């Protein structure tokens with residue numbers, strides 16, 4: 001069964017399709033969404049995903065009458081760079097992509113963010129379609145944040161550019177390595193922690209099924225996660241206010257990714273640590289103790305890290321946090337849980353309290 005959700009953004013509204021075996025129908029969906037056949041398409045994928053799914057996607061689209069080019073980047077976070085972006089643009093030019101062309105992101109969040117930024121910047125913006133293949137990408141494929149990294153800061157060169165549709169074949173998730181499964185579930189838990197206590201409890205109860213890639217549990221979890229994301233983005237597309245809550249755990253998480261070296265800590269792992277830190281900060285600020293105990297318990301249950309690797313330098317972590325997009329006018333804005341399923345955007349968190357939590361989380365076991 002195919003589940004459908006909508007990201008409501010007026011004329012930029014688009015559907016999210018979630019279903020097992022959807023890839024076999026990609027040609028028909030492209031036609032349905034008016035993707036023209038007069039200009040070439042460019043599929044961007046990576047070295048793990050390409051060998052598994054590129055032939056099928058390209059073949060289905062060609063059978064439907066599309067002219068298709070492809071570019072495969074190295075798998076992993078290091079491909080979210082300006083140098084790789086330049087390579088993809090070279091392929092786009094050689095393949096004759098024009099302003100009516102569409103870029104297809106076939107892969108996880110790395111490919112989605114990179115290919116999305118290619119689409120946002122190529123000829124000042126062309127269409128793109130998200131074809132997510134990781135659990136984490138239920139988050140990254142929705143909402144139109146596209147970017148590459150700078151060595152000093154994550155996602156610092158980017159844009160808001162919404163896709164035409166999100167086309168999520170959950171069958172592809174069966175080939176994910178266990179570490180990537182767990183890291184992807186971190187963002188699913190985040191969607192519960194910021195919005196829905198009942199869904200958070202469901203995630204915890206179904207940890208075994210989710211980690212074991214049980215099809216029914218996965219479909220439900222992804223649908224719920226995408227629903228939260230779509231609801232938030234539909235209310236505040238450009239993060240003027242509410243959308244910042246999707247960043248729970250990310251100020252510290254992004255700093256840990258950059259300081260550890262991109263790809264050492266997976267994004268989902270880094271933000272799991274960040275969400276535990278936010279829960280500890282909440283308790284320090286006077287919110288109930290159970291926020292910390294429940295948050296940490298859940299991430300431990302999913303086998304995700306809940307402590308900061310001891311070798312990472314506190315000073316460097318603090319410096320990296322100052323590059324966060326929510327560090328404005330000398331103030332650190334932090335997403336603080338006030339209960340399970342509820343958060344506030346706190347504009348007055350002192351760097352000193354954050355530093356104390358960072359130091360504590362490097363010492364505790």
Ligand SMILES: NC(=O)c1ccc[n+]([C@@H]2O[C@H](COP(=O)([O-])OP(=O)(O)OC[C@H]3O[C@@H](n4cnc5c(N)ncnc54)[C@H](O)[C@@H]3O)[C@@H](O)[C@H]2O)c1
Pocket residue numbers: 046047048049052075076077080107108109110111113133134135136137139140141142143144145146155172173174175176177180183184187267268
């Ligand atoms: N734009 C957003 O709103 C947003 C949201 C969340 C995360 N992100 C970004 O997403 C990135 C992380 O995404 P990710 O966790 O999907 O990482 P990823 O794209 O690197 O994929 C994880 C790994 O799994 C492999 N892989 C992907 N699909 C596979 C499949 N079906 N079978 C086997 N292997 C597969 C990839 O090659 C890679 O090695 C980070 O850069 C993060 O900043 C962006």
Ligand SMILES: O=C(O)C(=O)C[C@@H](O)[C@H](O)[C@H](O)COP(=O)(O)O
Pocket residue numbers: 139143145154155187239243244246247250325
């Ligand atoms: O979509 C959003 O908004 C998010 O914050 C989702 C995050 O999970 C994601 O990692 C995003 O890329 C972070 O955005 P950034 O603006 O902090 O770079």
Ligand SMILES: [Zn+2]
Pocket residue numbers: 139187250267271
């Ligand atoms: Zn994230």
